[in-house]
Amino acid sequence: MTRRMRAYYRRSLLYWIALLPLIVITLFPFAVMLSTALKPRDEIFAFPPRWLPSHLAWQNFSEMWTQSDFGTALANTVYVSVLSVLLTLLIGTPAAYALFRFQFRGRGAFRIYLLITQMVSPIVLVLGLFRVFVQLGWIDTESPLIITYAAFNAAFTVVMLQSYFSTIPLELEEAAWIDGASRLRTIFSIFLPLARPAVAVTAIVILVNVWNEFVIALTLLRSSANYTLQLKVFTLASSLYEVEWHHTMAAVLVATVPIAIVFVWLQRYLISGMGAGALK
């Protein structure tokens, strides 16, 4: 083995040792979810608690699904998430294109305005929003959630798209203009196909944001038939009666795993995107 290789392996070992505490504490809640979700009901409150169940109680998942009406919450979340993503992209993509290709009056002011909307968090406005939607008689439906999510994700979407757009060369569009294509036509036939990967990554980030949102849903939704996944899990865990923790943890897993897989796949795009986005 060369000296270089030895140094590489020694460094790897040192790094993993240094990372170990963080990895243990990061994976700990996931281990708790798995262990509890697979325990038979009578072992949940056994003392002292044990990590391994006597047998794997897979029926926890099916019981949880039917008893808590989980399918409805999942469908609500998918519905809200998909429509929010579409609406956000619909308003965000043209704005990002305008900021990136045009010099126009008010461009700087619009950027500052977007930044402010990005920094305001829903919790600060939730009472005001609630009052607005009560006046409109629009409480306890999914629609106000969708437009609220679109508004709160708009600024971030514009910034992120813009930083990706800057890698798309202008020449192709210019060539099309010279050939007599209109500006709008060029956008649809030349620019948007090239921008598709950027739009896809941005869409997934919005999806994760919306999927995981809590406080707006907590405030605007009343009846459990309209609950999103976050609200469903929160109610399971704050039941007035004894909390069915094996069901709750099963619900957490089912609600989390799909989004976690998407996220791990996404992370390499995030690293380069945020590096660029943060300084632009």
Next chain:
Amino acid sequence: MTASLPLLMILPSLLLTAVIIGFPIVVLGWTSFHRVSKFGQLLSFNGLANYLEVLADPVFLSSLERTLVWTIGVTVPTIVCSLPLALMLNDNFVGRGLARAIVLLPWSVSLTMTAVAWRWALNGRAGLFNATLMELGLMHEPIEWLGTATMAFPIEILIGILVSIPFTTTMLLGGLASIPRSLHEAGRMDGGSAWQLFRHITLPLLRPFVNIAVVLNVIYVFNSFPIIWVMTEGGPANGTDILVTYLYKLAFRFGQLGKASVISLLMFVALLGFTALYVSLQNRNTQDAAGGIA
């Protein structure tokens, strides 16, 4: 046509954010100057009475103080942990992809779900946290971690740090990726040690990213609601309340909408301040970058 095209393109986002983000601020402002019934009707104009009441409210003051502890207590350790973490994850080693995936994993789980899992894990009798510590011989009696505010609040801060690390590390990794390799190679040619390279090349070039990570963390943590709400709802006895949880209780539990509006507005003003700080940092970064090239 061409002159109005960009304006048409920004119009939808401008309108939607104005209605959903701008208008509620106006509503909050209007509400804050009124006496409000429990059911939300504005009763009469009462000037600054709500403001004075908030400023004299001991729970508001203790929540404000706790918000400062919470924000600084989460942000500072998050940055201190994320910096070496990003340096390691940026370096080549066996299994780096796996390590990155594990470290970033908590980001994908919502704060609500994370807090629910931890609340159960920290359960005094049946929680696996106590069980593990006892099995390892680190303690003999189970502890009711969330039973008292003096115990629960530091734990909530620790969980806040854990969930902030992935985002912060990602930002810093983005920053490290933007440093040209040639700089380190040149430094090494000149005989610089690893520490010197870090001190004189990596750190100065990373500083803008660290600054921005600090400001963004301050904003996110200052506003963070789910961890404390799910784990203790600000209790016991308001002992873990920060501004956002107290504001939520005032608005949706106690029906004190006037006071809740005032706190919302004060937080909005604080956020404007943070945003101004962020803008000035960004401007400085752009200037630095320009200076670096010149």
